[in-house]
Amino acid sequence: MSRQSETSVIYPPKTSSGTFDLWAQVYDSQSNPLLLLEERHATSLLPSLSGCEILDIGCGTGRWLSKLELLGPASLAGMDCSSAMLKYAQEKIQATTQLYQSDCSILPSDDVSKTFVLASFVLSYIEDLQAFAQECARVIRPGGWLLISDMHPITAAERGWKRSFHVDSVKIDIAVQPWSLHEIISTFGQHGFDVQILVEPPFDTPERPIFELAGKLADFEDLTGIPAIYLLKLQKRMSHVVVPATHIVHKLQLAGSRLASGPATWMDGIVGIEGEYIASIGEDIDSTVPVLDLSGYLILPGLINAHDHLEFGLFPALGRSADAASYQNSSEWAREIHHVHAATIQHHQRIPKAARLWWGAIRNLLCGVTTVCHHNPPHPDFELPNFPIHIVSRFGWSHSLTFDPKLSEKFHDTPSEFPFVVHAAEGIDPESYNEIFQLDNMHLLDKRTVLVHGLALTPETISLINQRNTALIICPLSNLFLFAKTLSRDLLVSIKQIALGSDSPITAAGDLLEEIRYIHSAIGLDANSIYKMVTSNSTEILRLEHGAGRITESGVADLIAVRGQHDTPASALSQLTFDQVELVLLSGKVQMASQSIYELLPLHLRLDMQLLDVAGHQRWIKAPLHTLFEAAESVLGKGNLLVNGRQVNYHGAI
Ligand SMILES: [Zn+2]
Secondary structure, three states, rough: OOOOOOOOEOOHHHHHHHHHHHHHHHOOOOOHHHHHHHHHHHHHOOOOOOOOOEEEEEOOOOHHHHHHHHHOOOOOEEEEEEEEHHHHHHHOOOOOOOOOOOOOOOOOOOOOOEEEEEOOOHHHOOOOOOHHHHHHHHHHEEEEEEEEEEEEHHHHHOOEEEEEEEEEEEEEEEOOOOOOOOHHHHHHHHOOEEEEEOOOEOOHHHHHHHHHHEEEEHHHOOOOOEEOOOEEEEEEOOOOOOOOOEEEOOOOEEOOOOOOOOOOOOOEOOOEEEEEEEEEEEOOOOOOOOOOOOOOOEEEEEEEEEEEEEEHHHOOOOOOOOOOOOOEEEEHHHHHHOOOOOHHHHHHOOOOOOHHHHHHHHHHHHEEEEEEEOOOOOOOOHHHOOOOOEEOOOEEEEEEEEOOOHHHHHHHHHHOOOOOEEEOOOOOOHHHHHHHHHHOOOOOOOOEEEEOOOOOHHHHHHHHHOOOOOEEEEHHHHHHHHHHOOOHHHHHHOOOOOOOOOOOOOOOOOOOHHHHHHHOOOOOHHHHHHHHHHHHHHHHHHHOOOOOOOOOOOOOOOOEEEEEEOHHHHHHOOOOOOOHEEEEEEEEEEEEEEEHHHHOOOHHHHHHHEEEEEOOOEEEEOOOOOHHHHHHHHHHHOOEEEOOOOOEEEEEEO
């Protein structure tokens, strides 16, 4: 990579074979941190390749071919447009590996002949993405994989990176096509590929010496935490499974269960789902539409977790031991853990961020949460059709007064119809108490402001936030862990707009249901108020649309089915535990099912589900679990994954 400002010769990709011939002379001798970073992460994303047919598109001087040979494939072929590159490759590979000179418009393979295709740092040279995706779809078998890696398009654009190399002190840049991740995912999606995982790693310690040697250590520091490349693992859909065409609206009926119509009332009826929405709640079954018999279950709206940081989904709690003095405020905690627990943090951050976000989402899905307000920047994976939960996207945010000098700027840059979420009064000292007045003096308390935590609130400051129509999200177990204190029942009931969040496992080991049970049994808040805090209050505070948090005709079909007999939906919820949540529908699709419900599902609804064991409870989940386990266990070790404090294990796919 290079910065745009340097003087250089730029070659368009059209002249590529000549350019790549030049590059071949020096390719293996010039250290490239992007390639090292890619190799470190790609290795854990490779499927089992023993006995498989593999094609390496743009194999260059054979960097990957020699590694792939070691995995025992049935056949291995490399192709490149540059004869000079292939000449170098020839010297590295075994006699059984085949090489082809070709450009990417025609892949040198028969139809459906490859199980795994690699396109390492190739895509930005492709001029016709549609044609390339079509050609990949032609040669890859149903169920086979395509692994794409390249410079991260956002970082490359922001920093003016180009692909470049030096020959005889002349720097040569190659022009590239800046395909966005959205364009790539959607184009390959049209040609029958589903995303299994998207990883966007930044440079880390192993790449540091390369920067150091090049005298560019400042660049390395500057790039801390910024995605340098992406790796996208796609799987071609199975042709023997009938995938409904997108223009055919998926329909399903839920029968035999009681439906929550509010915190205190049930209704009976058949729920008719069409596409993403509840089309009807009626008495009659439509004999032309598949029926899921949920006799013995209760149906509640999918829960809304108003506060989480998903990327910490697999983290352990980080703080002081229970017998040590508690913290005074959250900044004291944050500063201390980056010192005391630096090694643990660094270790967990070796798991690619995308995988950590997926685990954070699964952590919520397992306890019946269908929507999360993720208090951090959005991630492209949130837009993927198989991401396990909805992530609130229409809101502005800042971390806190202490950690964000641009808080005011961000508030004013947020569209006026969006809520604005910020941590406040998270502590027990005067500084935390004063934050409410500071925010008010900055004119940042108004009807779209959503404060998180508010542990230092008093009757006086509650009166102020009520007057400003400002809302509060509480995360009691996190407060209890850090400060050995939570807001009292009397204070909670005096707050006009209030919702509940779980925060992340860094400070609160349990799930949203544990927060619910805690505020019910330990704080003594009534079940009806709690029900509203994770449904209608959250919908209102976070300004969610499409009827989220309610079971209603024409509302979104985000629903959960739970076991039990209860007087009211609120009393069912106030005692609910994760093992009783047996079905989650997300926008009408089955996203999670217990073994008992899985066996009742029409066959086409079981597509793409994989089996997870959660502390002895079986859950079928629509997510690329195999890849997610590989990504996390390669760092934490096999059998070491804890989600909500419970051990999880991968049990396979259909
Ligand atoms: Zn937060």
